[in-house]
Amino acid sequence: xxxxxxxxxxxxxxxxxxxxxxxxGYPITPSSDLAERMSFRLPQVGGRFIQMEDxxxxxxAIIGASLCGIKSMTATSGPGFSLMQEHISFAAMAxxxxxxxxxxxxxxxxxxxxxxxxxxxxxxxxxxxxxYEAITLVPCSVEECFYxxxxxxxxxxxxxxPAFILSDEVIAHLREKVRIPEPGEIEVxxxxxxxxxxxxYYPYDDSQGEVPPLAAFGSGYRYHxxxxxxxxxxxxxxxxxxxxxxxxxxxxxxxxHVSEIVEYEEYMIEDADIxxxxxxxxxxxxxxxIQELRRDGVKVGLWRPKVIWPFPEEELKKAASGKKxxxxxxxxxxxxxxxxxxxxxxMRVHWMGRADGEIIPPEEIEEEVKCILTS
Amino acid sequence: xxxxxxxxxxxxxxxxxxxxxxxxxxIILGALLRAVYKLGWDKNKIVLVSGIGCSGRTPGYVxxxxxxxxxxxxxxxxxxxxxxxxxxxxxxxxxDGDAVAIGGNHFIHTAxxxxxxxxxxxxxxxxGMTGGQVSPTTPxxxxxxxxxxxxxxxxxxxxxxxxxxxxxxxxRGSSYHVxxxxxxxxxxxxxxxxxxxxxxxxCPTTFGRRxxxxxxxxxxxxxxxxxxxxLSKWEKMSEEERKxxxxxxxxxxxxxxxxxxxxHEMDLKVRGEK
Numbered sequence: 001x002x003x004x005x006x007x008x009x010x011x012x013x014x015x016x017x018x019x020x021x022x023x024x025g026y027p028i029t030p031s032s033d034l035a036e037r038m039s040f041r042l043p044q045v046g047g048r049f050i051q052m053e054d055x056x057x058x059x060x061a062i063i064g065a066s067l068c069g070i071k072s073m074t075a076t077s078g079p080g081f082s083l084m085q086e087h088i089s090f091a092a093m094a095x096x097x098x099x100x101x102x103x104x105x106x107x108x109x110x111x112x113x114x115x116x117x118x119x120x121x122x123x124x125x126x127x128x129x130x131x132y133e134a135i136t137l138v139p140c141s142v143e144e145c146f147y148x149x150x151x152x153x154x155x156x157x158x159x160x161x162p163a164f165i166l167s168d169e170v171i172a173h174l175r176e177k178v179r180i181p182e183p184g185e186i187e188v189x190x191x192x193x194x195x196x197x198x199x200x201y202y203p204y205d206d207s208q209g210e211v212p213p214l215a216a217f218g219s220g221y222r223y224h225x226x227x228x229x230x231x232x233x234x235x236x237x238x239x240x241x242x243x244x245x246x247x248x249x250x251x252x253x254x255x256x257h258v259s260e261i262v263e264y265e266e267y268m269i270e271d272a273d274i275x276x277x278x279x280x281x282x283x284x285x286x287x288x289x290i291q292e293l294r295r296d297g298v299k300v301g302l303w304r305p306k307v308i309w310p311f312p313e314e315e316l317k318k319a320a321s322g323k324k325x326x327x328x329x330x331x332x333x334x335x336x337x338x339x340x341x342x343x344x345x346x347m348r349v350h351w352m353g354r355a356d357g358e359i360i361p362p363e364e365i366e367e368e369v370k371c372i373l374t375s
Numbered sequence: 376x377x378x379x380x381x382x383x384x385x386x387x388x389x390x391x392x393x394x395x396x397x398x399x400x401x402i403i404l405g406a407l408l409r410a411v412y413k414l415g416w417d418k419n420k421i422v423l424v425s426g427i428g429c430s431g432r433t434p435g436y437v438x439x440x441x442x443x444x445x446x447x448x449x450x451x452x453x454x455x456x457x458x459x460x461x462x463x464x465x466x467x468x469x470x471d472g473d474a475v476a477i478g479g480n481h482f483i484h485t486a487x488x489x490x491x492x493x494x495x496x497x498x499x500x501x502x503g504m505t506g507g508q509v510s511p512t513t514p515x516x517x518x519x520x521x522x523x524x525x526x527x528x529x530x531x532x533x534x535x536x537x538x539x540x541x542x543x544x545x546x547r548g549s550s551y552h553v554x555x556x557x558x559x560x561x562x563x564x565x566x567x568x569x570x571x572x573x574x575x576x577x578c579p580t581t582f583g584r585r586x587x588x589x590x591x592x593x594x595x596x597x598x599x600x601x602x603x604x605x606l607s608k609w610e611k612m613s614e615e616e617r618k619x620x621x622x623x624x625x626x627x628x629x630x631x632x633x634x635x636x637x638x639h640e641m642d643l644k645v646r647g648e649k
Contacts, residue, residue: 022459043645048458048638053484057451060444060481064424064455067442068463072455090445217440217456218463220419224435226443235389235435 001180007145007171008075010178011101012037014149015073017181018188020099021047022072024061026054026080029113030169031103034075055080059087063096067225069216071153071190073099078107078120085128088162090227092132092250095160095204095214097191099152104168106357115357116169118280118331124164125309131247133254135163135261136309138279142176147186148306154189155261159253160211166308168331170281170359194221203234204246210253254310262305262312266319268294269301274369275320276302277340278329282360286329289365300369308336313343320344325372329365331355348372376412384408384418386438393432397583397592399550399576400497404433406553407466407495410561421464424453426473428504429578430497433468447478450485453492461635465491466564471498471512475531479511486540489568490634495560496533496571499578507581518585533573534626543631544570547623550577551599559625568633575599575621 005013012034015023023042025035039049048065052058055076062072076084081102091098106112107119120127124136135155137148149165156163192213194201198221205212212232215221228236229243237243254261268290269275278286283304293300303319305312320326325348328337337351352368354360381387385408394400411421421439425431427446434441440463444452449467457465474482474496485492501519502508509519512533513526537545544566548556556574563570577583577595588594606624609617643649 022455024455024458043638043642046642050454050458052451052454053480056448057454057481057484060448060451061455061458063444064442064452065459066455068456068459070459072459086445087448217422217442218420218460222419222438222440224441224443226435227445228443 003178003180004175005142005178006033006173006175007139007142007167008034008103008173009037010142010145011075011149011165011167012041013178013180014146015099015153016041016045016047017146018071018150018153019190020071020073020153021045022062022065022070023047023049023074024052024058024065024072025074026052026058026076028077028080030105030172031075031077031101034101034103055083056086059084059098059100062098063087063091063094066096066098067217069219071097071157073101075101075103077103077105077113078123079110081120081123081127088134089128089130089132091162092128092134093130093227094225095250096225097156097160098162099149099156099165100162101149101165101167103172104166106355112357114169116281116331116359117355117357118168118282119335119355120166121308121330121332121335124166131251133251134161134309135159135254135307136166137163137306138166138308139171139306140280140283140304142171142174143178144306145171146178146180150186150188151263154187157189157191158211159257160191160214161254166280168281198222202232204230204232206232206245206249210249210256258310258312259314261310262307262315264306264312264315265302265304267302267304269303269319272299272301273324274300274372275323275326276300276329276365276369277316277326278302279305279308279336282329282331285360285362286365289362289369292362293366293369298369298373311339311343316340316343320347324348325350327352327368327372329353329360331360376409380408380412384411384437386436389436392436394429395580397577397579397590397595398429399499399578400429400433402550402553403495403497403556403574403576404436406556406560408437409557410564413561414564416464420462421466422456424449424456424465424467426469426478428470428473428502430468430470430473447473447476448481449473450478450481450492450494454485454490457490457492457635461491464564466493466495468495468497470503471496471500471533472502472510475533475536476511483536483540486537486542486569486571488634489541489543489631491567491569493563493566493570493572496573497576498533498573499576499582501578501582503578503581507585517582533571537571537573538627542571543568543627543629545627546571546625547573547575547621549575549599549603549623551596552603552623562625562628566628568631575603575623
């Protein structure tokens with residue numbers, strides 16, 4: 001079935017396709033219409049929507065619902081995402097799958113509520129307190145909003161981590177054709193359930209793998225969940241050996257599986273001298289600039305991550321190998337640019353960006369590429 | 376009964392508790408478990424949620440589905456749980472700072488929604504876990520580590536706050552009046568809708584010692600006895616007589632449509648089944 005949808009509507013439809021049946025949220029521009037869509041759609045499919053008193057409560061409520069075995073999400077923008085960090089940290093520590101869509105707007109603070117930006121890239125990476133790993137996906141089109149939302153739920157369920165969809169004001173309200181797959185057409189992953197009887201169940205038992213099965217509250221498996229450092233039984237401990245084992249596992253369960261998690265697009269990179277690195281709405285302007293430059297015979301290609309955290313480090317290194325230079329283009333005052341510099345430390349890495357509410361026009365990107373070629 | 380409760384409801388390997396000698400929290404936990412026992416609830420269907428602080432350690436000791444959340448947010452998590460699975464009995468235990476300082480917003484909105492959750496506030500007028508800082512229920516003049524010259528601000532009355540926010544069951548009990556607390560909590564649990572029990576309790580370690588009650592648990596409990604008066608008596612007292620006192624009993628018990636039931640009705644309409 002094909003539908004004309006906005007990016008925010010496509011995230012809502014992707015969530016429902018993935019099995020999301022609980023949404024708790026708080027209005028904030030430019031994400032509010034995502035909540036509106038969920039309030040309309042969830043009752044139709046046996047799900048539940050609730051508008052909470054703030055973003056902190058929204059993130060808490062989705063963790064509670066997820067512990068009952070229900071796939072749950074919320075949506076917000078920069079300021080609300082900041083308020084949710086407390087519970088992102090909790091969900092990471094307690095290993096409760098949740099999905100958060102952050103429709104980025106101009107910051108800092110209240111900033112530019114109705115204009116796009118990519119200023120929350122590092123907030124998604126390092127925003128909350130403590131050491132943890134989460135997963136962040138960056139759609140660049142309405143159709144990708146749908147597919148990456150399904151993927152966000154799948155990864156969140158598979159790895160018992162918070163997963164974020166970092167969209168932006170442009171993609172959120174752009175309308176494009178989306179092909180909605182039939183049920184069963186694309187994979188939907190559900191969290192693993194316990195295979196042992198309740199008396200043998202430990203919610204953080206890592207003996208069978210890095211991601212322990214998660215029982216639903218009310219299913220007869222009575223267990224304890226806490227944000228305190230805990231052992232495999234879920235009860236608090238400050239034994240350094242047990243705490244170290246827990247923290248190492250909650251980072252390693254992602255860091256050891258980067259290649260299985262990441263997804264990226266390579267566009268005209270094979271013969272390219274210059275590799276443009278960009279993501280989200282900005283990558284669309286890059287693509288147009290590349291098409292224009294190619295007409296002039298400039299060998300340039302695009303490397304675009306769809307999953308940005310964990311960072312596709314090895315994949316980028318491989319793609320950039322042998323290129324003359326890399327140009328990072330993003331709508332902030334350098335966030336992911338530093339990460340690319342760190343990874344490609346022996347290469348010429350150029351950066352361009354802006355964070356004034358205006359999207360970067362293809363012409364400016366063309367200019368920059370030409371400048372690099374002549375420098 | 377007591378043997379059954381210990382055997383059935385407590386995670387015995389988690390004792391001794393972290394609570395100080397003379398702490399009132401164990402008394403409240405006892406009352407809660409006796410109430411659950413009398414109602415005969417299936418422990419697989421009970422979720423006990425807490426915030427952070429001394430009260431926050433309650434879920435670790437009981438053999439239910441238990442969730443120790445973040446400071447002030449117990450009711451936010453509880454809301455998600457009850458909405459996701461209305462069959463579950465959801466109980467939220469909170470301290471006074473937890474419930475009405477950092478968690479004040481969640482408290483008033485959960486009350487407004489009339490979601491079927493029982494909130495039990497372990498109200499000892501102090502931040503015990505962090506060492507005795509002033510709380511929004513510290514009486515004027517009482518000393519705390521962050522109110523060394525005595526508390527200047529007027530405290531919250533948790534009962535008034537719950538009534539004003541629309542809670543459909545509101546009561547106050549204490550860790551001194553134990554048989555009455557058992558009954559109040561039992562009624563609160565059985566109530567369909569949001570129920571609040573403000574339990575006046577003691578913290579000999581961080582409140583008592585700084586406020587001429589010493590760390591003697593009996594002296595601390597007597598301070599409750601001196602201050603609390605039954606609601607029936609309170610109603611006949613003059614303004615002058617009420618000074619420094621607090622009424623206890625059941626203030627409101629009202630049958631109003633419960634939130635998950637209202638949503639269920641909405642679902643039926645949306646799907647054209649009604």
